[in-house]
Amino acid sequence: MKVRAAFLSAVRRFFKEESLCEVTPPCMVQTQVEGGSTLFKMDYYGEEAYLTQSSQLYLETCLPALGDVYCIQESFRAEKSHTRRHLSEYTHIESELAFITFEDLLDHLEKLITKTVQYVLEDPTAGPLVKQLNPGFVAPQMPFKRMEYIHALEWLNENGIPNEEGNPFKFGDDIAEAAERKMTDTIGVPILLTRFPVEIKSFYMKKCADDPRVTESVDVLMPTVGEITGGSMRIEDTEELLAGFKREGIDPKSYYWFIDQRVYGTCPHGGYGLGTERILAWMCNRFTVRDCSLYPRYTGRCKP
Structure with missing residues (x-):
């Protein structure tokens, strides 16, 4: 928990240095962001509502007024995944950046990753704790391997x-x-895995100009833990966004406010x-992310 506190402080320090709000x-x-199958439904004064899967769509609405933004907010996924890296409630660090390229x-x-890790290791309390928990930890260095x-x-086939x-x-397999994890652990360095197929990524991800079969998307993979971050450039064209809704079978009616941003003008953003x-499981060498949450929530546990 002390390393966690130092890490969140380091994240805020980095974003402040980069002038994010x-x-x-x-x-x-x-509205859903990451597919309807993982939504926690609730009765909201007689209407159907959900606990958020991601704050991304709301962050995108802030760009025209506030510029680059971020949030540190809880996200909820109702997926019955009994893996080392899944929780039903987790602390989600999200950011949206305007006028950028992939x-x-x-x-x-x-x-972001190299600086925040550096700040944690320099912290007089958290630094020695990381060394104690994970004696072999090596801070990542830029540039990361890009694949x-x-x-x-x-x-994988080879x-x-x-x-x-x-x-x-x-092609097309998830x-x-x-x-x-086998690939990441074998290669043994941080990897920026890019350009995933359209059909296995979310409706809002922008297609690559040189190959419309794939998206301007990225997963950041770390040895011992696998994916710690996922991101992409966002669709800025109204018709392309509506086609994404149709492909995923999502009714665009509830997303009028999100679509209007494209109708009335937007900018390249991701x-x-x-x-x-x-991130904490990777830094502190914990077997499961459950050890990195104060009172972890997963299938069958919602107490104390």
Whole structure:
């Protein structure tokens, strides 16, 4: 918990240095961000509402008035995943950045992770604790290894690691946690895994200009823990965004406020979400993210 406090302080210090404005979006919402299957539903004065999966859409509305923004907010996922890296409630560090390119986004993520880890290790309380908990921890250095999704499939097939059906990977397959972790641990350095196929990514992700089959998306993978951050450039064209809603079978009616931003003018922008507990599990060498939350919430546990 002391390392966690130092880490969140380091994140805020980094964002202040980068001139980002902290905002506090709502946790009770009526829209989905990461797919309908993981929504916690609730009765909101007779209307159907949900606990938020992500504050991203609200952060995007802030860009025209506030510029680059971030939040440190709880997110909720009703997925019955009994893995080392899943929680039903977790502390989500999210940011949206205006007038950037995909390369700018990748550079920003590298800087965010290296700087915040540096600040934690320099902290007089947290630094020695990280060393005690994880004697072999090596702070990441820029630049991170960059690898495209298609090249990751080649690596997995060359190394005899099958997909979830036990077959060789093919374009369009999701790289499941076990295979992703095996690859990351074997390579042994932080990886920026980029350009995922449209069909396995969210409706709001921008397509690559040179290959419309893939998106300007990135997962940051760390040895021993796997994915700690996911991000992308966001669609800024109204018609392309509506096509994304249609592809995912989402009724755009509830998203009028989000779509209007494109109708009345937007800018190139991108953002990401970072799981606090996953970062801590990596830094402190914890077997599960449950050890990195004060009172972890997961399937079957909502007490004390």
